[in-house]
Amino acid sequence: MALTTRNSEPLESYRSGPDEHGRFGLFGGRFVAETLMPLILDLETAYSEAQESPEFQRDFDYYAAHYTGRPSPLYFAKSLTESLGGAKIYFKRDELNHTGSHKINNTLGQILLAKRMGKSRIIAETGAGQHGVATATVCALFDLPCVVYMGATDIERQAPNVFRMKLLGAEIVPVTSGTGTLKDAMNDALRDWVANVADTFYIIGTVAGPHPYPAMVRDFQSIIGRETKEQMFAAEGRLPDTLVACIGGGSNAMGLFHPFLDDPVQIVGVEAGGYGLETDKHAASLTGGRPGVLHGNRTYLLQNEDGQIDDAHSISAGLDYPGIGPEHAWLHDHGRVDYVSVTDSEALEAFKLCCRAEGIIPALEPAHALAHVAKIAPTMDKEQIIVMNLCGRGDKDIFTVADALGVEI
Amino acid sequence: MSSGDRIASTFERLRKEGRAGLVTFVTAGDPDPGTSQQLMERLPAAGADIIELGMPFSDPMADGPAIQAANLRALASGASLIGTLDMVRRFRQNNSDTPVILMGYFNPIYQYGPSRFVTDAVAAGVDGLIMVDLPPEEDEELCDPARTGGLHWVRLVTPTSNEGRLKQVLQNTSGFIYYVSIAGITGTRSAAASSIGEALTEVRKHTQLPIAVGFGINTAEQVRETGEVADGAVVGSAIIREIENNLDESGRAKPELLDQVTGLVSTLSGGLRS
Secondary structure, three states, X not given: OOOOOOOOOOOOOOOOOOOOOOEEOOEEEEEOOHHHHHHHHHHHHHHHHHHHOHHHHHHHHHHXXXXXXXXXXXXXXXXXXXXXXXXXXXXXXHHHOXXXXXXXXXXXXXHHXXXXXXXXXXXXXXXXXXXXXXXXXXXXXXXXXXEEEEEHHHHHHOHHHHHHHHHOOOEEEEEOOOOOOHHHHHHHHHHHHHHOOOOEEEOOOOOOOOOOHHHHHHHHHOHHHHHHHHHHHHHHOOOOOEEXXXXXXXXXXXXXXXXXXXXXXXXXEEEEOOOOOOOOOOOOHHHHOEEEEEOEEEEEEOEOOOOOXXXXXXXXXXXXXXXXXXXXXXXXXXXXXXXXXXXXXXXXHHHHHHHHHHOOOEOHHHHHHHHHHHHHHHHOOOOOEEEEEOOEEOHHHHHHHHHHOOOOO | OOOOOHHHHHHHHHHXXXXXXXXXXXXXXXXXXXXXXXXXXXXXXXXXXXXXXXXXOOOOOOOOHHHHHHHHHHHHOOOOHHHHHHHHHHHHHHOOOOXXXXXXXXXXXXXXXXXXXXXXXXXXXXXEEEEOOXXXXXXXXXXXXXXXXXXXXXXXXXXXXXXHHHHHHHOOOOOOEEEEOOOOOOOOOOOXXXXXXXXXXXXXXXXXXXEEEEOOOOOHHHHHHHHHHOOEEEEXXXXXXXXXXXXXXXXXXXXXXXXXXXXXXXXXXXXXXX
């Protein structure tokens, strides 16, 4: 149909977006209320200036090294490699960051920008709570008040993170509209922002939203891919063959992928297949959705014929979003990145596998990526190399997993 | 089809009557298609000079709790963009004067197909569009085809619109200006009439178009005050709340709903006719 834009002509570079209108081809843009437009334009200017500022870069690097604990290791998962019996598997260990996920890379960048812009109040949305915790953390560090919008359903299934955010001094606002998950939290964060334009900075947690957010969040997260490239050359003297990362909005994936987009590397994004794509209970917007406009950008969305947004489903609260970052939509349409999906039960199996084989309890989000790795590694040669982004640790998920396994704790 | 420019003739009539107009907002299909149709048809006699009809959307990001709930009620009772256009078509069978402006979010129209939508909206008797999430930066999506196709493009001007921005916003705007009196969402805070007056003086330096003011206007007194500084006052959430107050426990319209809601509209309109 007219809305599909599949285009397999190879491009000279896949790292060129967005254009001056904030577009990645058809995707992206600035679909926001007029009240927010002046802020979005200010933010774009402030971000461009910050990118040119050695001082900003110095601060970002300082906190990344001494507060977050970067670089995160690139770890050869020997035991997993042996048990799967194929390609060598490396984990990029972003779950070892302070706060337990990759989210802090972005919240540090954005709060430094908020300080530069003289903003005095921070808001954020969160699904799994990882972005909420990372935002609450940097707000505590820089002494700014923090309000986190979180779906009521997610508050229930991510209790440890809710408590963490409260300990860090954040105010949690439960969101009951819609299904009470990430999409609804983002709606309410946008409503807060439009009502508090003068003093408030909205720290969006993923590579979505109006321009410049998708590009800005990607840039802050690209530290993952840049380190990986360097570490892979140090360890193996060459590029990896395949990169794998899970995708909700897609920030950890974009961070790993972006520095490799123009290299001869196969790249795979793993969406949450929920109960399976044949059901209507999944969160795979690329494989099960079509282009539409929501939350400030055009991208692939789960929606009905009339353009009403469908509810997503995933066992992983962090992937439970009916959209995806616009740059992923564009990479999908150009065929540069392959997007696949993994079901709840496949992710649970991978979760258990990772615990036993490597002594690492992964978050349910990267457990999706690992489930795909477990499918492809045995089909590859022993000389080939896969890098998977282990973007979060699983402490927060033990209750969900226990519940899924029928265990009472 | 079209009977001239209904928006221009309405503001011309209001000027002759020496008063501002009442713009009433309801969500199409709320609480059910039949009630919503009857309500729309009774609004002009109750005192609505312009009808703003919300196109239901699952994620109305600029709206407060009252209109969010109206959107969900409408969708739950089967509302769709096709249904909204049908409503206008039926309305036009008995009313050829009252302007109808569709307000909403872009995605349903994007899925319908913007050019097909413009054709069907004009044929149904729609006069103009107010699109929350299409700023001037995205004009080629719908604003350009809508204006070429014969629809007015009513733009939102906000307290955050500085002078440079104002010029950009006013470009490609027609019919009237919708001044959003607060930075915020619908049905929450209200702005003081004096501060609105100052803001409108600034906007009038840049445009001859009539200006309607909305967001946070709930009572006949607020309508009257707004009417002193603006060419129109928009009431939305207060009407929606009156609909909500006249639903039974299972969410169905009580028999008195239509009288109650049109009664409120008459009261609001009274603020402009004293």
